[in-house]
Amino acid sequence: MTTVYWLTRDLRLDDNPALQEAAKGSALVCVYMIDPRWFEPGPCGWSPMGPHRWAFTWRSLIALDAALNTLGQQLVIRWQRPEEGVPEVVKTLGAQRLVASRPAAFDEMRQWQTIEAALPFVRCDLIETLTLFDEADLPFRLDALPDTFSKFRRSIEKPDLASLAPLDKPAALPAAATLLDADQRLASPMPGQSETPFAGGEASGADHLERYLWKDQSILTYKITRNALDNASASSKVSPWLSAGALSARRLAAEIARFEGEVDRNESTYWLYFELLWREYFQWYSRHRGRELFLSPGHKGQHTGSTDAVEFRRWLKDAATHSLVRAGRVQLETTGYLSNRMRQIIASACIYEGHFDWRLGAAWFEHFLVDYDVASNYGNWQYIAGVGADPRGGRVFNLEKQVSQFDADGSYRKRWLKAP
Ligand SMILES: Cc1cc2nc3c(=O)[nH]c(=O)nc-3n(C[C@H](O)[C@H](O)[C@H](O)COP(=O)(O)OP(=O)(O)OC[C@H]3O[C@@H](n4cnc5c(N)ncnc54)[C@H](O)[C@@H]3O)c2cc1C
The missing domain is CATH 1.10.579.10 (DNA Cyclobutane Dipyrimidine Photolyase, subunit A, domain 3)
Structure with missing residues (x-):
């Protein structure tokens, strides 16, 4: 069975249940769509994708391609609207299965539904990769999401840690199905200049976390320093990797727990997990609210x-x-x-x-x-x-x-x- 794995905000090998699911077939194509609409100005004059996130995303894609290469795979990068590009790739390959990460928001969910509708004879699966918890693990139905963070936190704070255990990187992947076309990276745009201090890619995210947590142990003072306006080590600065999916929330939670077990645990170490729960709340809040978020x-x-x-x-x-x-x-x-x-x-x-x-x-x-x-x-x-x-x-x-x-x-x- 040939499977197409459409990557979105899950640009990693580590703790990636969607990749592991996609890897169950005999042949696999990993594809990423650069949507031209990201660079078109919206009603307020700004395009959705600015120079900093684009530079970060681009480096993340290059890094992921290199990481896939070590497993005999590669990332096919296409410059195309996903609603057109994803069905086109699946049909051209005659793939039987499409796998992607569950989207966090209304438009992305609608986009997925359009893709699914265009592929009536293909098994289409969404897998959770963005959040700490799976929907089935939540102690409430999504339509009964607590209306405040405090209620959410109290209901979720003592999770079954075993269910949160991150997955290791796959040791092997199925062979790449015949490639559709040349990778389009040379044709892709580099809009604007960026002086962002963050470098995209799973390995650079892991290095960053290693430094913040284990080398500098800045987490030990996080609760005291986190409100500083402009200080590199005042907070974890993991957000760019979390947002691109180059670092998983579960991996971060597991590393905090490991640090607490091996080095020290205090109010600050707890507080980093507490902030991760804010992120978690907003992910479910977005899914619950749908269009109303905007x-x-x-x-x-x-x-x-x-x-x-x-x-x-x-x-x-x-x-x-x-x-x-x-x-x-x-x-x-x-x-x-x-x-x-x-x-x-x-x-x-x-x-x-x-x-x-x-x-x-x-x-x-x-x-x-x-x-x-x-x-x-x-x-x-x-x-x-x-x-x-x-x-x-x-x-x-x-x-x-x-x-x-x-x-x-x-x-x-x-x-x-x-x-x-
Ligand atoms: C108006 C506004 C807009 C924001 N927009 C974004 C955004 O687009 N992307 C984003 O990742 N964060 C956003 N945040 C949340 C927060 O400001 C950033 O996550 C945080 O500053 C990132 O720095 P850090 O990784 O050092 O955070 P840390 O303080 O080290 O926290 C660790 C992680 O916890 C999560 N987190 C912390 N605070 C929040 C919060 N209030 N809401 C949700 N998650 C949180 C983030 O994933 C963060 O990386 C926004 C906050 C405000 C007030």
């Missing part, structure tokens, strides 16, 4: 602010806009990364100081973040706007208070604005 009133019916994208862009740079927000804009657009605290500050300022519709900010983040994750991004923006999973109905950050707590000496603003 609607302005969320599911609570509130009205949010101006949808004027031109004015929003002007406001972000305006000298009258708070220097902390202007500094954050420069850091985000230059590097693709902001600390969680800066993301919260900026989101709050966009919504409550600039009076903009939160979706403008979410689209801006989507374009520039190297670690953009649809569920975490839209879920967090909704949360701060008070139209999502926030029991307090929104989070307003007092900018002067944030400055006095996190940038009293002005060093963050000096670094990114040169002069605050």
